[in-house]
Amino acid sequence: MSTHPRRSFLKQASVLGAAGLTTPWALNLASMGAASAQSSGTTDYKALVCIFLAGGNDAHNTVVANDEASWYYYSTARDPNAAIVANGGTPVPGLPSTALTRSQLLPITIKDTGGWNADRNFKVFALHPQLKRIRDMYNAGKAAVIANVGPLITPTNKIDLYDLTFPLPSSLMSHNDQQSMWQSFAPEGSVAGWGGLMMDSLMSRNTVSTFSSIGINSGPVWLSGKQVMPYQLSTSGLSRMAGEGSTFGSAAVFQTVRKIASTPHAGDTLAQDYTSTVQRALSVESTLLSSLPGAMQAPWGTPGAASAATDPLLKYTDPNTGQSALNPLAQQLQMVARMIAARDATGIGAKRQVFMVTLGGFDTHDTLLSTHGDLMAKLDHGVAYFYDILSKMPGGQDLRSNVTSFTASDFGRALNNNGDGTDHGWGGHHFVFGGSVKGGDMYGRFPDFSPFDQGNYFSAHLMTNGVLLPSQSVDQVVYTLGKWMDVSESSLTGAGSTAGIAPNIRNFNASVRNLGFMA
């Protein structure tokens, strides 16, 4: 699917050509004035936080259709004993299962605002047992489910898959390519993702572009635009390059080290690409060191805690051991909160931002129940921790409606049990969180379950082995979130031969482009 025309609608003043050294972004005096006039507070600040579940989240065990018929097909595919009982046999103790325990599921109800599931006979759904806080947010109207979403070029039915010329996303089920596909609509090697492209179109609202797009501990392609570059922050802290003004007792060495580190060998392409990162780091080093609040401060940290590892706010309970442990997702979200708190500082001045955090370990080919249960517990704790601290940011600010978080992943996983795990899939269910979410509802058609015969399902949404054929596209999620971020319609959809940030959205009927989950 990599043939869409190069986007060319963003021919804005590209002062970033000078490697973002000083980044006086808004050259337009009028917009500078506008930015400084509303210099602080919660007015006109919006941020997206992508929580990437790396490895392919098992969506079938994240959101479950809990009506009798659906549960029957789910459980007989995932639990050998359910299959044995269904066939009139006697359960065999000790057979590994990949099915959740039904009595532990957390029921949720849906309003079906969009009528996506209007003709379903039963609209009984539930969440993974570890998602208690997310269930509470859902019930409070602050979290929503996006059902069966994945990359699509155009609306696709099962019958279309037999047409070898039908346009499909490339390299389906390949981890690295589908991570890239979710983030940038192209397989590995692509260089601009929809988070960064949104910021390309919004960055005139920010004082500098450098802090428009921020990755915590990594800088995946989602964060890169054609002009905006991701800035990476680490949970293990900031430091000044080569010391505090003197290196090996010499100020001249300190200065020379920084000059050499940021100066490419003349004519060397590789050197230029390395030093552009060094230049970016040095250009905002002082700004960050003076503006970024510390980790052990309220509300995101516990004053007096010795380190992140001992901060009770960052600890979750591992459901397999019952032990309290550092939640790496919460630690990354803590850095997001600190950066949001610094958004009005001199040299930052951010009105729109995108952030990306990553929770890894979702490639559950084996030990699915224990591994995935632990990951769901981390997700649940991290999301609730972040939502809570946004309510009490410094200066008494409540930013819960200013920040929208959402999950994304390589792909959903197959339904069928491979022993004690599940294999790669395509579509999956996702969450969106925040005060601006029209929560307590499910958006998009949830897959129908159906009889399984000779390895194939009769369901319109279940392919071989219970891989989900997406009924909602990533483009629709992008369009919906982009609208909330105030990205223009033309930037999102493109025009003529120019593709938009959601490059396939024009293949979808105008009435369904906006999934409707944002207020």
Added chain:
Amino acid sequence: MIGRWLACVGLCTLILSGSGCVVGEDSPDIPNTRSEAWRFLNHATFGPTEADVARVKSIGYNAWLEEQFAMPSDTTARAFLEQRDAELKVDQPANPSRFEQIVEGFYTRALIDPAQLRQRVVFALSEILVVSLNHPELNARPALVAGYIDTLNANAFTDFRTLLEAVTKSPAMGIYLSFRANQKEDDSIGRIPDENYAREVMQLFTIGLHQLNLDGTPVMGANGQPKPSYTSADVQGLAKIFTGWSFYRGPAYASQLEWDCFQGKSNCIDPEGAYRPMVSYANYHSTSATSFLNVTVPARSGASAEADLKIALDTLANHKNAAPFFSKQLIQRLVTSNPSPAYVARVAQKFVDTKGNLKAVIKAILLDDEALGTPYHALSTDGKVREPVLRLTALLRAFNFEGPGLAGSGGRVKNTGISLTGDASQSFGQLPWNSPSVFNFFRPGYVPPQSKSAALGMVLPELQIASEISVTGYVNAVVSLLSNGIGKVGNQAGVRLVLTQHRPLAQVPSDLVDEVNNRLLGGIMSPPLQKDITAALATIPVPTPNSNGSNTADINAALDRRINAAILMTAVSTEFLIQK
């Protein structure tokens, strides 16, 4: 040979202003210059030492390679781990050996094992055929990773098919890609075979996603897109082959239930199983008809797991993609991120001609015209970003270093004590044998956004782990290396650079720069960089000796500051960071 080389030097001297060394072209096996030997050793080792440079200049590339091919590792990963385990039981009975001891073993061999080519190729293979200690089961049983390292060590100079089988049967790989204890399908309970290894052995280890020409470029389909090399049906078909394999178990475990041994239950974990190839368990192996990659295996009876595996691995190793797919990645790991299609084709042709003989492939890679000669930064697209692990090893090996564990005294294993180098903000930002996933620390096809490389259609894999955080972290990690050493043995730094021999040169900044230039850059430092470093060094004053020598300590301290500063300023330059 030496005589001819000397003659060549003489001739070159005479015709220096002419077109080059005519005799050198007749004798390409001997490096014409120190810089050429140094460049070759950057590709073939963990960093050139003075002794290596002299050796290559003396015996030539081919003889050096043959010498290295014949050289065994000075210790196995298993022996290192077991000895460290025994030592820790004495030193810290409460703290058993852990994954750090695998990393200690890695750095120790990288830094001091004379079998440098073998170790360097094993590291390259470990970034293609990835297993990682970040998998909980491997983290808990590092012996499995030691076994895997020894498997790569033993097979680095065999042939691709043999290597592929050894990797496939390795219990560490079986665990990492979840096909150990993978069972045949069972329709009655809705169970399908685990597809993990079937997919990744094709995508990452043998043939890749797209059909390839011999030169590594993709075969394009009618729709203008690369043609896929396999389908989901191929993955499902191949997954059936990788069923019914689990840990080796010795005679002592013969009476245990086969099911328990297959599952690896605690009553049937033979410790030897961490080091021996997995074995087949016929009852759990699929024997129904299957097909993959245009090969059909009919339904069969009896114990067929070994025979089935042979069909699968023969199919993969003989696939026309295998030669360019593997060759290009090995070139990228050793020499350059963007080899020309012709370079890939030359190496892949050698792969085909020799049935994947790895010595022949390695030779073809290291002795290609694109790999030999003087390293020129001005040839702007050559080379690769040095990954952090290789920066650290090259920095240490370029100079003398010492450490309390390096003598192996008291019956202890030689140990650098370097283990935790993963933190990007405080250390080098890469922890060997701890890749985040089977996709390695960085991808061979990574393109940095908004880069010069992207504009030129190039990839820069190693730049995927460079960030605003890591570029600062690296500079500070080198400061710390120079100031404090690195690693830990007992209560001391595991390794420290020994630089006192350079003090006389440090009296004159330009002399010191020449020395550091020779050791870290092979003598090709650009004039602007020499000028910057020399000027900065001159600002560090060195006291004039007193008549009674009472200020010797002050003088030495100043000279040491100059030496440290000279190494630091060179190590942070792109002339070091980019390996040409």
